[in-house]
Amino acid sequence: MSADLFDFVLGLGDDALIAAQRLGEWTSRAPEMEEDIALANIALDQLGAARLLLTYAGELEGAGRDEDALAYLRGDREFRNCLLVELPNGDFAVTMAKLFFLSAYQLPLYDALAGCGDERLAAIGAKARKESAYHLDHSSLWVRRLGDGTEESHRRMQEAVDQVWPYTHELFAADPAAPVDPAGLRAGFEATVEPVLTEATLTRPGDGFTPGGGRQGLHTEHLSFLLAEMQVLHRAHPGARW
Amino acid sequence: MSERTERGEGREGMPGQHRVSTEQHTPLWEVFVRARRGLSHTHVGSLHAPDAELALRNARDVYTRRQEGVSIWVVPAAAITASSPDEKDAFFDPAADKVYRHPTFYEVPEGAGHL
Numbered sequence: 001m002s003a004d005l006f007d008f009v010l011g012l013g014d015d016a017l018i019a020a021q022r023l024g025e026w027t028s029r030a031p032e033m034e035e036d037i038a039l040a041n042i043a044l045d046q047l048g049a050a051r052l053l054l055t056y057a058g059e060l061e062g063a064g065r066d067e068d069a070l071a072y073l074r075g076d077r078e079f080r081n082c083l084l085v086e087l088p089n090g091d092f093a094v095t096m097a098k099l100f101f102l103s104a105y106q107l108p109l110y111d112a113l114a115g116c117g118d119e120r121l122a123a124i125g126a127k128a129r130k131e132s133a134y135h136l137d138h139s140s141l142w143v144r145r146l147g148d149g150t151e152e153s154h155r156r157m158q159e160a161v162d163q164v165w166p167y168t169h170e171l172f173a174a175d176p177a178a179p180v181d182p183a184g185l186r187a188g189f190e191a192t193v194e195p196v197l198t199e200a201t202l203t204r205p206g207d208g209f210t211p212g213g214g215r216q217g218l219h220t221e222h223l224s225f226l227l228a229e230m231q232v233l234h235r236a237h238p239g240a241r242w
Numbered sequence: 243m244s245e246r247t248e249r250g251e252g253r254e255g256m257p258g259q260h261r262v263s264t265e266q267h268t269p270l271w272e273v274f275v276r277a278r279r280g281l282s283h284t285h286v287g288s289l290h291a292p293d294a295e296l297a298l299r300n301a302r303d304v305y306t307r308r309q310e311g312v313s314i315w316v317v318p319a320a321a322i323t324a325s326s327p328d329e330k331d332a333f334f335d336p337a338a339d340k341v342y343r344h345p346t347f348y349e350v351p352e353g354a355g356h357l
Contacts, residue, residue: 032268034289041303134308138299145311 004177007058007080009121010070010110011088011215013053014081017071018223019102020046020090021230038138040108042099045131052124072234076224077217079193086214086223093153096142101164103135105171108188112180121179134217140196147200153202161197162205169210270319271297273304278311288319 030036054067065073068204084102089095110132114124148155174183197204213219234240244278268290286305291297297316306312 032290034296037303038300041308069304100354103306140301 005118005179006057007215008175008178009053009057009060011080011082013050013057013070014079015085015102015106016046016050016053017080018079018226019085019099020044021226022085022087022098023095025089026095039089039095040137042131042135045135047130049124049128049131053128056120069232073238074233076219076227079217079219079223079227080215081219082167082170083211083214083220084164084171085160086220086226087164087228088222090160090163091156092142093146094163096146097157097160097164099135100139100143100196101171102166103132103139104169104180104189104192105185107132107136107192108185109180109182112185117181118179128211136192143196143202144200147197147202154235155201157200158202161202165205166209166211168210169207170214173215175210246294258311268292269318271301272319272322273301274315274317275301275305283313283315290332291316294318 003132007045020043023046026036026039026043028036030039050071051067056071058065058067058070069195084098087098089096089098107129110129111127113121114129116125143161145155146153148154149157168189172182172186175181194204211220245316269292269296270288271291273286274289275286289297289298289300289304294316298314301314301316302308306314
């Protein structure tokens with residue numbers, strides 16, 4: 001049970017960590033100054049959740065690895081994040097599509113965790129779900145705005161949704177041993193996502209292509225580049241304190 | 243300040259597309275915040291946003307750090323009429339030199355403890 005729980009918590013922590021790293025790349029490059037602040041805010045929320053989850057994962061494992069060891073001293077095959085979060089930022093529409101799907105998954109997940117039997121996970125879920133509600137609010141606002149904006153923004157938003165949608169299937173892969181089985185969150189996710197897409201005059205993509213493997217450590221080619229950048233200092237000076 | 247510049251050549255698409263002024267698409271908003279235990283809304287600053295909904299969200303990020311229990315007002319700067327500094331004397335001086343306008347000459351009757 002403990003090993004299963006470790007994998008589950010590690011996966012959620014990695015989702016948040018990699019999402020934070022991608023959002024951090026936007027700093028000073030967002031379309032508006034206010035949006036720059038919002039993206040940095042969301043990145044900080046995700047990083048905060050990642051720290052709590054990775055710290056707990058390290059304790060569950062009992063091998064003396066803290067949040068820093070887990071973040072900085074694992075190779076890409078040891079990361080358990082979903083593929084969705086490691087995809088490149090692309091243009092603003094791609095980033096918003098990724099954030100929209102991620103937060104529509106994280107919100108019900110953290111909600112369910114907040115009521116689960118594991119005290120630590122319940123506390124983390126209770127804290128993180130408030131932030132996820134804000135992320136969902138923010139990203140759905142932009143999906144609607146861009147989708148129902150100009151011809152060009154509509155085209156880009158639809159392309160972004162088409163590009164990212166296949167990666168949402170992995171989020172709901174069944175894991176009956178987990179405190180919250182992600183398979184049970186799919187219906188709520190669709191009930192959140194579909195009205196927003198409709199309002200944004202966007203078409204829900206088909207479900208033919210369902211890439212996966214992130215939870216098993218099988219990633220896209222993007223993750224190792226991301227990790228090289230994120231981990232370079234700690235790899236060069238292992239054990240340094242900062 | 244009026245024209246937004248396109249940053250970097252790497253931005254895809256839309257070369258030569260007409261760029262509109264920042265003011266037209268993202269007008270200025272004034273932000274008033276009442277803290278959780280505060281009695282009144284206080285002007286805290288301003289920001290640019292395309293509409294009220296985004297102005298509110300941006301204000302929440304920029305000025306309140308999303309603290310719970312705060313109340314935010316956003317007002318388009320164009321909707322605010324300010325008193326003119328040139329008319330300052332006419333506006334405020336008469337009140338100051340007409341002391342009878344200020345109710346400071348009354349003896350408070352005994353028993354009226356809650357004045």
